Amino acid sequence: MSSSGQRYVGLTADLRRRLHKRNAGKSSHTSKYLPWQLVTYIAFADQVKAEAFERYLKSGSGHAFAAKRFW
Secondary structure, eight states: OBTTSOOOOOOOSOHHHHHHHHHTTOOTTTGGGOOBOOOOOOOOSOHHHHHHHHHHHTSHHHHHHHHHHTO
16 A cells, blocks of 8 residues: 555565565556555465456455455
């Protein structure tokens, strides 16, 4: 979550590197909402399941689920 209340949902194999890049302003899509801080992360052993869960969290019902349980 950013200091402006924006939320970012993403998928990565290296969480520390992704957060560092976000806070370094390397992404034009997220740099205007600096700084970012980690609120929740979920690890999956199966990449296919991780990708499916990411798609779900970006859907309407996934937004509602995350708002109720993660933020």
